[in-house]
Amino acid sequence: NAGVMQNPRHLVRRRGQEARLRCSPMKGHSHVYWYRQLPEEGLKFMVYLQKENIIDESGMPKERFSAEFPKEGPSILRIQQVVRGDSAAYFCASFPGNSGNTIYFGEGSWLTVV
Amino acid sequence: GENVEQHPSTLSVQEGDSAVIKCTYSDSASNYFPWYKQELGKGPQLIIDIRSNVGEKKDQRIAVTLNKTAKHFSLHITETQPEDSAVYFCAAYRASQGNLIFGKGTKLSVKP
Numbered sequence: 001n002a003g004v005m006q007n008p009r010h011l012v013r014r015r016g017q018e019a020r021l022r023c024s025p026m027k028g029h030s031h032v033y034w035y036r037q038l039p040e041e042g043l044k045f046m047v048y049l050q051k052e053n054i055i056d057e058s059g060m061p062k063e064r065f066s067a068e069f070p071k072e073g074p075s076i077l078r079i080q081q082v083v084r085g086d087s088a089a090y091f092c093a094s095f096p097g098n099s100g101n102t103i104y105f106g107e108g109s110w111l112t113v114v
Numbered sequence: 115g116e117n118v119e120q121h122p123s124t125l126s127v128q129e130g131d132s133a134v135i136k137c138t139y140s141d142s143a144s145n146y147f148p149w150y151k152q153e154l155g156k157g158p159q160l161i162i163d164i165r166s167n168v169g170e171k172k173d174q175r176i177a178v179t180l181n182k183t184a185k186h187f188s189l190h191i192t193e194t195q196p197e198d199s200a201v202y203f204c205a206a207y208r209a210s211q212g213n214l215i216f217g218k219g220t221k222l223s224v225k226p
Contacts, residue, residue: 033213
C-alpha cells in the first residue's frame with residue numbers, strides 16, 4: 001500500500017451534504033481505480049481513470065457520483081447529496097498503465113452518513 | 115464481462131495447518147490474477163500474483179496455482195499462523211478492458 005495516499009481517512013457527512021474523497025497515486029502511476037466496499041462485503045468496481053480521461057465508469061451509480069483525475073493533482077471521487085446507503089469504505093488503487101505491472105491499493109476513506 | 119467466484123466464504127483452521135482458497139473466472143481473456151489480504155480497517159494488500167503464462171508461483175509459505183484450461187486458480191497458505199487471520203480476495207484482470215474484478219472474499223481464522 002505504500003505510496004497510494006487517500007484522504008480523508010474518515011469522513012462524516014449529514015444526509016444531503018457532499019463528500020469529496022481524494023487519491024494521490026504512486027509516483028509514476030497514471031491510472032487510478034475507485035472501489036467501494038460495503039460493511040462485510042467485497043470490493044465493487046466503480047470507475048477506472050487515466051489522467052484527464054475516464055476509461056470505464058460502468059460501476060458508477062448514474063446519479064450523484066462523479067470522478068475525475070486531472071492533469072495536475074489527485075483523483076477525486078465526488079458524492080453529491082449523500083444518503084445513508086452511501087456509507088462505505090472507498091478504496092483507490094493505482095498502476096502505471098502497463099498490464100505487466102501490479103495494482104496497489106490505498107488505505108481507504110471511510111464515509112459515514114448520519 | 116468477467117465474473118469471479120470465490121470459495122469458501124469462511125475458513126477456520128488450527129495454527130500450523132494449511133489453508134486453501136479457490137477461485138474461478140469466466141473470461142478466458144483474463145491474464146493476471148492477484149491475491150489480496152485485507153485486515154480490519156485497512157486497505158487490501160497484495161500478497162502474491164500470477165500471470166497467465168505461469169502455472170504456479172511460490173513465496174515462502176504462500177503459493178498460487180493457475181489452471182487456464184479450467185479457468186480456476188487457488189491460494190495455498192502452509193504452516194498458518196494467527197497473524198494470517200484476515201479476509202482474502204482473489205481477482206482477475208484483463209488488460210484489454212483494464213478492470214480488476216474481485217471475488218467476494220474468504221474470511222480466514224487461524225486458531226492458536
